[in-house]
Amino acid sequence: MTDKSMRPPEAQGSANKSKIGIISLIALAAVAFLMRMLSYGSLTADGGITFTGYDEFYHMRRILYTVSNFPGSLNFDTYINYPYGFEIGWPPFFDFLGALLAIILGAGQPDTRTIEFAGAFLPVLLGILTIIPVYVVAAAVFDRRTALVGAFAFAVVPAHVYISRFGTVDHHVAEVLLSTIAFAFFILALKTAEENKLSLNSFKNISSDKNLLRSLAFSVASGLFFSLFIYTWVGAPAFVSFIVLYALVQTTLDLKKGRESDYVFICSAITIxxxxxxTIPLSAGEVRQGLEMSAMYLSWFQVVYVLVMLVGVLLLWGFSAYVSKKDMDWRYYPGALILVFISGIVLLRMFSVEYYAFIAEGLRFFSGKGGYISTIAEAVPLFLTGQGKFTFSAVLGSFGLTFLTGIAGLFLFILELRNEKSKPEGVFFLVWTLFYAYLALSQRRFTYLFAVNASILTSYILWTLIDSLDFEAEVKKLIKPGRGAKAASEPVIRTGKKSPLKSKSKNKKIPESSSKTPEPDYFKLISGTALIALVFVPSIWVCAAYATDGVSIGPEWQDSLEWLEASTPETSYYLEPSETPEYGVLSWWDYGNWIIYIGKRPAVSNNFQTGVEDSSRFFITDSEEEAKTIVENLNVKYVITDTLMAEGKFSSIAEIAGKEIGDYYEVKTVTDSTGFKTVATPKQALLQTHIYKLHKLDGTSLSNFRLVHESAINSTENKSGKENTVKVFEYVKGATLTGTASPNETVMATLELSSNTGRKFVYQKGDVADENGLFEITVPYSTERKDNGVRADSAYSLTGENSTVYWVKVNENDVLNGKMIDINIPD
Incomplete structure (x- = not known):
């Protein structure tokens, strides 16, 4: 066995560095784990597991389905866009991983609790794993110490912690992991290829050239993770395009400097x-019948798109060789290619409107334009509010101060690239960073992607500043005082032999200069420590808020949806949604996934923005007849409203319905003791909308909608700071009270009611008798229903203008079957 003392000093130093590196990565993983588990307590407070957002609940539905049908995925669901169903655009890889983890944790037979825990824990696991490619990228572009601090910055940056915390069952965390791994392997391929002068001639020695094989292996690995990325997110092909963009930039730089670019094109071509x-076998198992092309679903579009990117790289390669061979000015290369690209777009617009639409819609999506994106809060620009006002809060909430340090690092990095011989991995990282920065600035939801680059650049600028303070040297002086004296007094141990100490050496006086270590510079120590704290403490502080801000669904919605599942007729095909269920539930699209997963009922509108036109028309209409027509056409049995729909979300409802918010509110800016504020005063048109009649007036003037449940718990924790109540209404045919009274007499039916919370309210509906004295009043409530829901406290009181009270009882069958009840009011 080899004695450690026998090892050369260099080997011992290398081994120590490896141990320190491993320990550091383990510590980083622990920190990342703690940051991402802060929400565990709030999400499991009631003994179950709650999830953090909206899409998370539909991912859990797919995970639940995949566990039951492993390895099958849910691609068409009759529980959304009811009654038509909807083809799911999400690729299945993230949900497959969740199901696989559940099966492993449940030893092949996981129960619902295990499945939900696996789904909730999966983002934590993927978030921690992302630290590895972040470290690899930073080490390849900069150095290991930058990689270590960059990985730590990434472990605590709020933008990534937010999407990878416990309970955030969404594919965004997988996007970051897979794209960063793909880019990391591509960087390694580039670096190896450039250092070893990879060219076409190198393939002659492919069997013996390990460096060539390494570069090719890295490129293939990059392609594998790009394909898994495509299998996770429909927007992933755009990131494959990024490889082509980089090839154009790098080749332009190489042509300018008279360098060969074979290494760029070999790596790019092999990767694509x-x-x-x-991608071909992954897409083939998911595509629809025929050769349909769609950028919104897994189809042959992704295969063709990647093929086009491969052709594009080969064309770039050929044209660069031509420019180089003809000794043309390097400017012709980018100029001609940009002209060709623009011409291609124009020709595509002329001869293939469908493919042009794919590209245009993709550009609109990444720029935050088009469709219903403008009504989505997370799709607004980073520095703007939903009302278009400048704000810095989103930046602080996503990055702390890491965004600012990252931008500073970016400018410094650009300066260094200009001053030094630009390496391909550096150029790639720069183009990658600019691309992600654009995405984050255009839509704040993409901050989780930019978190990788911002963290690495933060580490880069931080080390630059720390080095200027000699911080490391000062720390060593502080933690190892007297090291010089100790080292001078210790014997020198040589390999294989111990040097005995002579007795007289003990009494030998050590010179004062060698026995004292200089005192540390405390100003530099404090400055360096403050700098580090200034960068990391705000991030950790923001992440700590997730400990109590984890739950997105309020208790009022939880209460109402649990009631919906337990107290309404069960619908069929929940775990095999290939057939149409018996009825649907109508609410605003924000709440659709909650209705499907917690309430286990089909939803007309959900978070895919399905059915939003029908929902908005229903809530905005002032006609009960139109509302009836909508719910009957959609076979809707229940309607769910909440306070936010009647107030804060009303503007989105109006916008999608094609209305102007000014038609319903008079908006003024006024001044008070605190300054300027905006005041919105409701107009009469708002009071006539169906959302107002239902939620604000309990539907007390409607014939076919009855309140059956209201949330027993009211939350005061929503964003508006106002109390939120959820109400469930049932659509019924209604019993029609018909009879005779005096001609042109107003007849009024009144019923006193108590809600499930004990709240008292009054239903009142009237009709004016015709010239023959005939009247008809359709009412939705039974007077005999005595369950735990909304119930009548008396019979209907039926009165005319000049008559006494006439009491009428209505049973449940009368209401459900639309029975006519003949009544003659005595004079």
Missing amino acids: LATLLF
């Missing part, structure tokens, strides 16, 4: 070819 080969 591998992506193509891995």
Whole structure:
């Protein structure tokens, strides 16, 4: 066995560095784990597991389905866009991983609790794993110490912690992991290829050239993870395009400096070819019948798109060789290619409107334009509010101060690239960073992607500043005082032999200069420590808020949806949604996934923005007849409203319905003791809308909608700071009270009611008798229903203008079957 003392000093130092590196990565993983588990307590407070957002609940539905049908995925669901159903655009890889983890944790037979825990824990696991490619990228572009601090910055940056915390069952965390791994392997391929002068001639020695094989292996690995990325998110093909963009930029720089670019094109072509080969079998198992092309679903579009990117790289390669061979000015290269690209777009617009629409819609999506994106809060620009006002709160909430330090690091990095011989991995990282920065600035939801680059650049600028303070040297002086004296007094141990100490050496006086270590510079120590704290403490502080801000669904919605599942007729096909269920539930699209997963009922509108036109028309209409027509056409049995729909979300409802908010509110800016504020005063048109009649007036003037449940718990924790109540209404045919009274007499039916919370309210509906004295009043409530829901406290009191009270009882069958009840009011 080899004695450690026998090792050369260099080997011992290398081994120590490896141990320190491993320990550091383990510590980083622990920190990342703690940051991402802060929400565990709030999400499991009631003994179950709650999830953090909206899409998370539909991902859990798919995970639940995949566990039951492993490895099958839920691609068409009759529980959304009811009654038509909807084809799911999400690729299945993230949900497959959740189901696989559940099966492993449940030893092949997981129960619902295990499945929900696996789904909630999956983002934590993927978030921690992302630290590895972040470290690899930073080490390849900069150095290991930058990589270590960059990985720590990434472990605590709020934008990524937010999407990878416990309970955030969404594919965004997988996007970051897979794209960063793909980019990391591509960077390694580039770096290896450039250092070893990879060219076409190198393939002659492919069997013996390990460096060539390493570069090719890295490229293939990059392609594999790009294909898994495509199998996770429909927007992933755009990131494959990014490889082509980089190839154009790098080749332009190489042509300007008179360098060969074979290494760029070999790595790029192999990466995209591998992506193509891995994508074909993945897409083939998911695409619809025929050769339909769609950028919104897994289809042959992704395969064709990657193939086009491969052709694009080969064309770039050929044209660069031509420019180089003809000794043309390097400016012709980018100029001609940009002209060709623009011409191609124009020709595509002329001869293939469908493919042009794919590209245009993709650009609109990444720029935050088009469709219903403008009504989504997370899709607004980073520095703007939903009302278009400048704000810095989103930046602080996503990055702390890491965004600012990252931007500072970016400018410094650009300066260094200009001053030094630009390496391909550095150029790639720069283009990658600019691309992600654009995404984050255009839509704040993409801050989780930019978190990788911002963290690495933060580490880069931080080390630059720390080095200027000699911080490391000062820390060593502080933690190892007297090291010089100790080292001078210790014997020198040589390999294989111990040097005995002579007795007289003990009494030998050590010179004062060698026995004292200089005192540390406390100003530099404090400055360096303050700098580090200034960068990391705000991030950790923001992340700590997730400990209590984890739950998105309020108790009022939880209460109402649990009631919906337990107290309404069960619908069929929940775990095999290939057939149409018996009825649907109508609410605003924000709440659709909650209705499907917690209430286990089909939803007309959900978070895919399905059915939003029908929902908005229903809530905005002032006609009960139109409302009846909508729910009857959609076979809706229940309607759910909340306070936010009647207030804060009303503007989105009006916008999608094609109305102007000014038609319903008079908006003025006034001044008070605190300054300027905006005051919105309701107009008469608002009071006539169905959302107002239902939620604000309990539907007390409607014939076919009855309140059956209201939330027993009211939350005061929503964003508006106002109390939120959820109400469930049932659509019924209604019993029609018909009879005779005096001609042109107003007849009024009145019923006193108590809600499930004990709240008292009054239903009142009237009709004016015609010239023959005939009247008809359709009412939705039974007077004999005595369950735990809304119940009548008496019979209907039926009165005319000049008559006494006439009491009428209505049973449940009368209401459900639309029975006519003949009544003659005595004079």
